[in-house]
Amino acid sequence: MNIKKEQSKSGESEKVIILKDLYKTYHSSEIEVHALNGINLNFERGEFTAIVGPSGSGKTTLLNLIGGLDSPDKGNIIINDQSIINLKEKDITEFRKRNIGFIFQSYNLLPVLTARENTELVMILQDYTESECKNRTEELLKEVGLEDRMNDRPSKLSGGQQQRVAVARALASKPQFILADEPTANLDSKSTEGLLSIMEKLNKEENITFIFSTHDQRVVKKARRIIKIEDGKVISDEN
Amino acid sequence: MTGTIAGTFISALMTGMYNQKVHDSIYTECGHLQIVSKSYLSDEDINSTFSAKETESILKKYQNPDKKAPIQAFSEQTIILSMAQTARGNAGINLTGIIPEEEKKVSDLYTKIIPGTGNYFSSETTLPEVVIGDKLAEILRIKNYRITEKNLSEMLKNGLNKNIATKLNSLKDIRYTTKKELEKAIKSVTSQKEQEKTISLIRKYSTYYEHRAKITFSFTNTAGKLSFLSCHVGGIFKTSNTFFDQSEVFIRQQDIIKETGLTSDKIHKIKILLNKNLSPDNIKNIKPIEQEIQSSLPGLKVLDIRNTSPDAYTYKLMSLPSTFIIMFIIYLVISFGIANTMTMAVMERIKEFGMLRSIGMSKKEIRYMIMAESIILIAIGALIGIFISLIIIIITSHTGINIFGSSSLESFGMSSLIYPDITSGLFIIIVILIGIVSIVTSIFPINKVLKIKLTNANKGVLS
Ligand SMILES: Nc1ncnc2c1ncn2[C@@H]1O[C@H](COP(=O)(O)OP(=O)(O)O)[C@@H](O)[C@H]1O
Ligand SMILES: [Mg+2]
Numbered sequence: 001m002n003i004k005k006e007q008s009k010s011g012e013s014e015k016v017i018i019l020k021d022l023y024k025t026y027h028s029s030e031i032e033v034h035a036l037n038g039i040n041l042n043f044e045r046g047e048f049t050a051i052v053g054p055s056g057s058g059k060t061t062l063l064n065l066i067g068g069l070d071s072p073d074k075g076n077i078i079i080n081d082q083s084i085i086n087l088k089e090k091d092i093t094e095f096r097k098r099n100i101g102f103i104f105q106s107y108n109l110l111p112v113l114t115a116r117e118n119t120e121l122v123m124i125l126q127d128y129t130e131s132e133c134k135n136r137t138e139e140l141l142k143e144v145g146l147e148d149r150m151n152d153r154p155s156k157l158s159g160g161q162q163q164r165v166a167v168a169r170a171l172a173s174k175p176q177f178i179l180a181d182e183p184t185a186n187l188d189s190k191s192t193e194g195l196l197s198i199m200e201k202l203n204k205e206e207n208i209t210f211i212f213s214t215h216d217q218r219v220v221k222k223a224r225r226i227i228k229i230e231d232g233k234v235i236s237d238e239n
Numbered sequence: 240m241t242g243t244i245a246g247t248f249i250s251a252l253m254t255g256m257y258n259q260k261v262h263d264s265i266y267t268e269c270g271h272l273q274i275v276s277k278s279y280l281s282d283e284d285i286n287s288t289f290s291a292k293e294t295e296s297i298l299k300k301y302q303n304p305d306k307k308a309p310i311q312a313f314s315e316q317t318i319i320l321s322m323a324q325t326a327r328g329n330a331g332i333n334l335t336g337i338i339p340e341e342e343k344k345v346s347d348l349y350t351k352i353i354p355g356t357g358n359y360f361s362s363e364t365t366l367p368e369v370v371i372g373d374k375l376a377e378i379l380r381i382k383n384y385r386i387t388e389k390n391l392s393e394m395l396k397n398g399l400n401k402n403i404a405t406k407l408n409s410l411k412d413i414r415y416t417t418k419k420e421l422e423k424a425i426k427s428v429t430s431q432k433e434q435e436k437t438i439s440l441i442r443k444y445s446t447y448y449e450h451r452a453k454i455t456f457s458f459t460n461t462a463g464k465l466s467f468l469s470c471h472v473g474g475i476f477k478t479s480n481t482f483f484d485q486s487e488v489f490i491r492q493q494d495i496i497k498e499t500g501l502t503s504d505k506i507h508k509i510k511i512l513l514n515k516n517l518s519p520d521n522i523k524n525i526k527p528i529e530q531e532i533q534s535s536l537p538g539l540k541v542l543d544i545r546n547t548s549p550d551a552y553t554y555k556l557m558s559l560p561s562t563f564i565i566m567f568i569i570y571l572v573i574s575f576g577i578a579n580t581m582t583m584a585v586m587e588r589i590k591e592f593g594m595l596r597s598i599g600m601s602k603k604e605i606r607y608m609i610m611a612e613s614i615i616l617i618a619i620g621a622l623i624g625i626f627i628s629l630i631i632i633i634i635t636s637h638t639g640i641n642i643f644g645s646s647s648l649e650s651f652g653m654s655s656l657i658y659p660d661i662t663s664g665l666f667i668i669i670v671i672l673i674g675i676v677s678i679v680t681s682i683f684p685i686n687k688v689l690k691i692k693l694t695n696a697n698k699g700v701l702s
Contacts, residue, residue: 097599
């Protein structure tokens with residue numbers, strides 16, 4: 001295992017995610033697609049950051065790499081002073097479980113479970129006690145405004161409500177980071193607004209780092225930091 | 240579930256078939272035990288006899304007086320190798336002299352007389368009366384076919400097409416002495432398509448047996464001289480064993496001994512039916528009594544089903560392993576089907592598994608999850624399946640079931656009516672097989688799911 005320790009320099013704000021010179025190339029049917037072309041980025045604790053760019057610019061690829069769902073061809077990803085790129089399957093799974101919450105574009109809830117059970121799922125995987133699960137779940141679902149829909153299955157919920165369950169699920173195990181790939185792509189503008197204000201609120205209250213991709217201008221406006229990428233390269237990074 | 244029903248039922252059917260075969264050969268043909276002279280074993284000669292009186296007095300000790308006695312009944316037989324002859328055919332047969340009242344106690348053959356052909360030794364005949372089998376009647380051309388006004392109307396009632404019936408009019412009242420002749424005639428007036436279903440129907444209803452047919456038997460008597468005996472057929476039986484129907488002819492003992500030079504005390508065989516309390520159909524249970532009788536009859540040889548009906552016995556021996564093999568094949572085929580369905584079901588939910596892995600479920604946990612799911616699913620299906628097939632088996636084990644049509648199995652000496660049966664051994668095998676199937680079949684979808692790249696799984700892409 002290749003674990004590099006990065007000294008965090010005191011005085012500077014804490015860099016919890018460091019991306020160094022990331023490259024990722026897909027080889028599909030004879031053409032090579034350079035999804036990421038040398039990405040260098042740092043993220044600090046408590047950020048609320050949007051990654052924007054046209055479709056095909058590499059947003060999803062970037063988030064997948066940060067979340068350890070995929071690995072880069074070149075470069076390094078250091079999270080909490082630890083490189084994750086050479087971790088074994090088992091350790092990377094454990095890493096995801098402990099540190100990262102995912103919100104998917106198409107919600108990806110389990111259809112047979114209720115909103116409450118879907119939210120509890122991660123906590124059960126992490127061996128929380130029953131009462132801890134119950135309290136946290138109820139608290140979160142209340143936060144996302146679903147206290148009266150807790151026992152409904154996803155099929156009974158609207159897209160916006162389902163995505164709010166997904167947010168609650170992502171937050172349930174108190175991860176350090178939440179990665180959301182176009183979380184509002186399937187939502188109408190009202191649900192989008194609702195979801196974003198919930199995300200903002202949780203970001204402030206729990207000091208959780210939010211990194212989300214989008215190409216929706218209304219969403220971009222809410223972000224405190226906007227990273228623009230095109231053709232797998234960062235073209236601007238503004239606070 | 241359907242798989243379980245099929246598997247369970249087919250194996251029960253096979254067990255039923257084997258049991259039937261053994262049952263028939265005991266209760267119709269051979270009895271549980273037979274006694275012959277030692278010389279008869281090596282040479283079935285007319286002179287290889289033993290004393291009926293002496294032997295039977297010994298056997299009676301095992302029979303009287305209480306109901307628990309091991310021997311239920313016995314019947315003596317005089318067996319003469321003969322040539323049976325009619326004006327139109329001949330065949331080598333065993334002409335067996337019996338005392339009908341005694342024989343009835345050890346053989347249910349009297350219940351197998353084809354209706355309309357007479358009966359079991361109570362027909363009025365001017366010559367000595369014989370009872371022969373259906374197959375022999377066919378060979379000797381006693382069994383004939385004739386389409387008449389009467390049986391034509393019966394055929395119409397039983398589904399014969401009117402057009403075909405009109406075509407058959409030209410064949411009316413002609414006597415066909417063989418199946419072939421009849422079929423040739425039918426084929427000459429009907430089309431290929433019309434024949435398919437109707438031939439067996441026409442054959443069935445146009446069959447008739449020559450009344451009181453005369454058969455002449457020829458055999459060598461005790462002195463080695465060729466003798467003849469003419470008889471009338473008093474009844475024709477049909478058992479599940481075509482070979483038996485072809486080769487066994489029964490006659491009253493008193494009618495045959497006159498011609499053979501034997502006496503009523505000189506017999507060739509005694510058939511013994513044992514008491515049901517012993518569960519004597521299972522060869523294991525009769526060994527002790529067999530040995531006991533053998534030791535009290537030192538000059539004679541006691542035979543059991545292993546000798547008297549070796550083919551039935553081999554079936555019995557074969558039944559468990561071969562059922563197992565067939566079940567195994569059935570379940571193997573079913574497994575592929577289930578694995579396929581499971582894989583598809585799991586693939587449809589690829590996003591779920593992608594999500595679960597993303598939020599930190601390990602491959603091992605996913606593996607157990609899918610396995611548990613498929614085991615539960617298959618177990619539920621299997622339980623329902625077993626339940627349904629048990630009901631079917633219980634019902635059909637009383638009524639019997641005719642699966643293969645009438646004659647195909649009978650030519651193998653098996654009854655066409657099968658009484659399915661399931662033993663506890665078989666049942667355990669089925670449960671074990673189902674268990675194996677459910678684990679094995681979950682391996683395919685598991686491997687497939689875990690091979691898919693996580694980034695694709697989350698999008699629902701299957702690669
Ligand atoms: N699994 C894959 N195989 C081949 N090409 C891919 C794959 N995933 C993404 N790509 C390509 O990589 C580039 C970046 O994709 P992606 O990260 O999904 O962009 P975005 O999320 O910004 O739309 C695109 O050109 C896309 O076609
Ligand atoms: Mg994308």
